[in-house]
Amino acid sequence: MEFIKTKTILSKSKYPEYWFGTLYNMNLYRGCNHGCIYCDSRSECYKIEEFDKVKGKENEIEILNKELASKRQKGVIGIGAMSDTYNPLEKTYEITRKALELINQYGFGVGMATKSDLILRDIDLLKKINENNDVIIQITITCADDELAKKIEPYASSSSERFGIIKELTDNGIFTGILLMPILPFINDTEDNIINIVKKARDSGAKFIYASMGMTLREGQRDYYYKRIDELFPGLSNKYKQTYGNKYSCHSMNSKKLYNVFKTECEKYNILYKMEDIIKAYQKDQNEQLTLF
16 A cells, blocks of 8 residues: 555534534545545546545554544544445554544544445444543445445445445444435435335444435546546536536435434334534533533
8 A cells, every 4th residue: 555644633623513523633644445426526626646545644543643642622532434444454453443443542532434244343442432532433324225225336335235334333432323315316216215225224233324416526526427427327417518518516416305304214113313402412411511612
């Protein structure tokens, strides 16, 4: 694996109340090899060359150790926003596992987003962190159907495997739920898909589902996405261009109806779906932390 230079690992979250109450963010790897056709991290604004090639960061565990030791304010550290921290190289290098050990050592909480069953390797550490601090795991699931998921997220764990991840984590007392995003117009924006995801979430014990009924498209990402959907669904890019032009935010044409269906299904099964309710449910000292924001 290639390693790139870096000066910092941790960054302060600007609006923790809008994203699972995470006070800090960190990305332990640069790039991702899940091959998801829609990934916003491909956008030119992030300046990630060879996005499909995962790279590590030089001396990142030593840097993280110093940064955590110097932080006076404890809180939840978000992992996986730009690239999935549980890529195949993690099996060998165990950078994420070493970072979790430090997070536990210094008394921080953790919020992780992933599509990989490799997270199950670290249940022991997540349980240790959870004993005294806050842990929330967000498993991204966009399709109830494995076949469709394989098309748009070719190298990630299957949707069925991801529901299994949720079951195992929740059975071990880890607060776990679903990121239902993105919803791709004309591809997975159907009522059946939404209803089936919520039902399977209930069956797997998911505590929450946080959803967005659309996707983002911008320079760099847009060209890649159009190329891939035309390979998978010939001619579909023309429909996008006619419908959205060069818009950044591309909501499904059925977004309002879909969200109402989603909301109704979540309420039927007592699954949380509002950000403020999710934060309140998993953070042990949520009221104290909100005063700090």
